[in-house]
Amino acid sequence: MARDVIHEMYVPRLERMDINYILQQTRGFRADSSQFALVCRPSPLPVLLSDQGLFKCIYGNAIRNAIKYGEHGGKITTEATYDEDTGTFELRVINLPGPGHEKLVAMGSRASELVFSHGTRLHKDSDLGRRSHSAGDGAWIMRKCANILNGTVEIMFEEDRTIFQFRVPVEIHNSPSSGDVGAFHLPQGVWCIGIDDSKIQRKLLRRFFQHAGVREPYQVILGQNPEEISGFVEFVVDFVNRHPRDRFFLIADENLEMGNIANHETISGSECIKQIRSALDPEQESRMLALVRSANDSPQDLALYQSRAHGYMPKVPLRGLSVRETVFPLWKERFPNLGENLADSGRMSRIASIENLRDLTLISPAEILASLEQIDSLCVRKNDSSVGDRWPVLWDKLHQLKGDLLSVNIDDKFATTTNLIES
Numbered sequence: 001m002a003r004d005v006i007h008e009m010y011v012p013r014l015e016r017m018d019i020n021y022i023l024q025q026t027r028g029f030r031a032d033s034s035q036f037a038l039v040c041r042p043s044p045l046p047v048l049l050s051d052q053g054l055f056k057c058i059y060g061n062a063i064r065n066a067i068k069y070g071e072h073g074g075k076i077t078t079e080a081t082y083d084e085d086t087g088t089f090e091l092r093v094i095n096l097p098g099p100g101h102e103k104l105v106a107m108g109s110r111a112s113e114l115v116f117s118h119g120t121r122l123h124k125d126s127d128l129g130r131r132s133h134s135a136g137d138g139a140w141i142m143r144k145c146a147n148i149l150n151g152t153v154e155i156m157f158e159e160d161r162t163i164f165q166f167r168v169p170v171e172i173h174n175s176p177s178s179g180d181v182g183a184f185h186l187p188q189g190v191w192c193i194g195i196d197d198s199k200i201q202r203k204l205l206r207r208f209f210q211h212a213g214v215r216e217p218y219q220v221i222l223g224q225n226p227e228e229i230s231g232f233v234e235f236v237v238d239f240v241n242r243h244p245r246d247r248f249f250l251i252a253d254e255n256l257e258m259g260n261i262a263n264h265e266t267i268s269g270s271e272c273i274k275q276i277r278s279a280l281d282p283e284q285e286s287r288m289l290a291l292v293r294s295a296n297d298s299p300q301d302l303a304l305y306q307s308r309a310h311g312y313m314p315k316v317p318l319r320g321l322s323v324r325e326t327v328f329p330l331w332k333e334r335f336p337n338l339g340e341n342l343a344d345s346g347r348m349s350r351i352a353s354i355e356n357l358r359d360l361t362l363i364s365p366a367e368i369l370a371s372l373e374q375i376d377s378l379c380v381r382k383n384d385s386s387v388g389d390r391w392p393v394l395w396d397k398l399h400q401l402k403g404d405l406l407s408v409n410i411d412d413k414f415a416t417t418t419n420l421i422e423s
Contacts (some may be wrong), residue, residue, distance in 0.1 A: 010148055012051035013306065016173045016329060019089070020044045021316060022056060023080055024415065037077040045082050047173040047325070048089065053299035054145040058153065061138045062093040062164045070095030070162060082170075091166040097159075104157040112155050116143045142166075184328045185213020189246045193239070195222040195232055195269065196253040196293075200367055200404045201315075205251060211323035212249070226258035233272050237279045240288070247287045247335070249327075250276075251313065253403075254294035254305070257396045264393045269293075274308040289334045295403040310334060315406040371401045 023038055059078075066076045074096035081090045104111045118140045139155075146153045151168030186192075192214045194205035202221050209219045222228040222235070232252075240248060252269030270292045277285050292305040293313045305312040311330050378394045379387065387394060402421045405414040 012054060012148055013302070014049050015052060016325065017048045017050050017052040017055065018316075019048050019055070019080065019082075022052060022059065023078060035073060035076060037075065039077065039079045041079075041081040045080060048082070049171045049173045050168070051149065053297070053302045054149055056297070057145050057299055058142045058166055059091060059093075061142050062091075062166070065138065065164070066093050066095035066162070070098045072098070074098075084172075087169050087171065089168050089170045093164040095162050097161065101157065101162070104162075105159055107157075111157055115139045115155050116153065184324045184331075186249060186327070186331065187247075190214060190249055191218050191220065191239070191243065191246055192249045192251075193220045193222070193236060194251045195229065195256065195272075197223045197229065197255075197257045198253070198400050198404060199224070201253060201407065204407055208251075208323055209249075212327050214249070223253070223256065229256045229258045229267055232256075232267075233275045233279070236276050240280060240284050248289070249331075250288060250290040251293050252290070252309075254292050254296065254301075255396060255399055257393075257400065264396070266392075266396055270305050270308040277308075289331060291330065295399065295406050315403045368401075368404065371397065371404065375401065 020040065023040070063076070063078075070076065077092075077094045079090075079092040079094065082088070083090070107114075116139045118137065139153075143153050146166060146168065149168045151166060153164070153166050156163045156165070192209040192212070194202070194209070196202050196205060202223060205221055206216065206219060210216070220239070222232060228235075236248075236250065250273065252273055254269045256267040256269055256272075258265050258267065273290045273292065277288070277290065280288070289311075290309045291311045291313050292309045293315060294301065294305070295315045297312070297314055302312055313326060375394065375397050378390050378397065398421050402418050405418050
């Protein structure tokens with residue numbers, strides 16, 4: 001994917017993009033969240049239709065540059081605006097001046113052009129003309145991403161601040177109406193199969209399938225032991241063979257951890273999906289919607305998931321309507337001729353209200369603390385001051401904790417923790 005972006009041959013993937021969540025998740029990267037301010041117009045912003053991987057690449061680089069080159073610890077403000085009349089989204093990242101800022105101001109428009117040039121690094125020991133092969137390409141790639149989206153990026157060095165600006169035409173996500181999405185449910189004859197090595201995530205998967213309208217007898221949740229993980233591909237292929245007239249909604253966690261510290265192994269959920277699809281004949285595979293679920297969503301990650309599965313789902317707080325907003329377009333794209341798959345909207349609304357209340361207490365603090373105790377035990381060993389060979393399993397435990405926290409990150413309460421894990 002990176003090569004295609006550089007040569008501007010990458011085809012953007014139009015998908016439901018909750019820009020409010022992306023902005024809240026990305027700001028605060030490598031820094032105290034009190035350093036950041038976010039202004040949205042309107043607030044909240046509408047759900048948009050675009051390539052979230054490219055958006056995250058642009059915004060993530062803008063935030064990192066503001067932290068690195070602006071005033072140390074200085075305020076960084078993100079302004080996000082959607083103009084419904086013109087269909088334009090504008091993102092501005094504003095930071096206070098850092099070292100060497102006065103020289104950039106003196107250069108005028110030439111400084112802005114050099115920032116987005118290949119290999120140019122203006123902040124290198126205050127030498128504004130020095131070139132670097134290992135650094136300085138972030139802004140250049142940001143412009144590539146913007147060009148692919150038919151957008152523009154620019155940077156302005158004013159006397160008292162630096163302003164990064166990204167403007168792009170986008171559409172509001174409306175597939176096809178909020179009424180249909182609110183009443184949508186998966187039709188009869190659909191089996192939901194999920195796998196995750198986290199007990200917390202398995203509970204969330206069961207609730208997710210309930211929000212999608214599938215009763216518990218038609219749900220299969222796996223991943224509680226190494227045998228279920230290692231035998232996942234064989235199980236699903238056999239299950240499909242034993243249900244020749246049914247359809248299947250499959251969700252697999254990307255990082256499936258099995259074994260112990262001495263015999264640690266991680267299996268890729270997307271690779272499992274790839275093997276399953278290859279093992280089924282075309283008619284069987286056509287009756288399946290298989291998605292990867294992960295806390296990692298870089299452009300490279302998303303490209304990998306898309307090459308192996310039918311789509312991707314992030315780990316975000318669980319809500320009835322958001323579940324249906326996520327599933328509806330993916331299901332309609334995969335099975336366009338199955339009708340509307342609508343239930344009685346009043347019944348679905350009542351179910352969603354009850355389930356939303358239950359979701360708030362689905363994960364107990366004791367379960368989170370148990371994960372932290374596992375991580376602590378890996379970090380602290382008697383007569384051993386280094387992590388050493390335990391790092392692979394520690395990384396997996398941190399990744400699992402990150403996914404669990406993102407799934408309950410209501411009101412951005414765990415943003416600082418998840419940002420620390422990422423960095």
